[in-house]
Amino acid sequence: MPRWDPNAEDRLREAAVELFLERGYENVTVAEITERAGLTRRSFSRYFADKRDVLxxxxxxxxxxxxxxVRQADPALPPFEALLAALIETAGPLTDQAALVAQRQAVVRTSPELQERGRTKLAAATEAVAEALRERGTAASQAALLAEAGIAVFRTAFQRWTDRPDEAGLPARIREAAADLAAGLAAVDFTALPRP
Known part of the structure; x- marks a missing residue:
């Protein structure tokens, strides 16, 4: 076996996802992943900190x-449009990974531990986006609200995309989820809401 395999990371990831789908995330060890990939534990450690890191x-x-x-979005864009543009731009490179991402999501859905890690990652993204919006001049409370809404759009779009990856790409799903949110808000009669 060569000392360095340029495909090792992909082989390890594919072996791990296959095993996770076959046996469940909790029932798979790093040793089993490396055995399935035909690589060593040392190779695994070169690319991943632990088996969660594979996902x-x-x-x-x-x-x-x-x-x-968000920071680089057109300065003329209103804050939420800048955020949506950033989400769509960020989603673009994921388009060709639809099948693998869908498999990963299938594994994550089966594990509360992995779901929690996913929520933690999205919380960090929400805070980073809110900070970027504040830097663009958005008031702090509005930046926090828009960041939460934007990440909710992303999460919804991501879910739709991984459920049916062949129907539309992630950027299209982001536009769709944002349009759904806008339609829902447009239907609200704010004058009919109870007053404090």
């Missing part, structure tokens, strides 16, 4: 990438 590797960059995209 979430790279997601730690999401908050910074989203925040940078």
């Amino acid at each position: 979430f590797a790279g997601s730690e960059r999401l908050p910074a990438v989203l925040a940078d995209s």
Whole structure:
């Protein structure tokens, strides 16, 4: 076996996801993943901190990438439009990974531990986006609200995309989820709401 395999990371990820889907996340060990991939534990450690990291590797960059995209959005855009533009831009590179992302999501749905880790990652993204909106001049309370709404749009779009990855890409699902939110808000008669 060569000392360095340029496909090792992909082989490990594919082996892990296959095993997780076959036996359940909790029932798979790193040793079983490396055996299925035909690699060593040392190879695994080169790419991943633990077996959870196989599913979430790279997601730690999401908050910074989203925040940078918000900062770089056209300054003329209102805050929520800048956030939606950033979400769509960030989603673009994921389009060709639909099948693998759908498999990962299927694994995450079966594990409360993985679901919690996913929520933690989205909370970090929400805070980073709120900070980027504040830097664009959005009031702190409005930035927090818009960041929560934007990440909810992203989460909904991501769910729809992974449920039916062949029907539409993630950027299209983000537009769809944002349109659903806008339609829901447009239907609200704010004058009919109880007054404090």
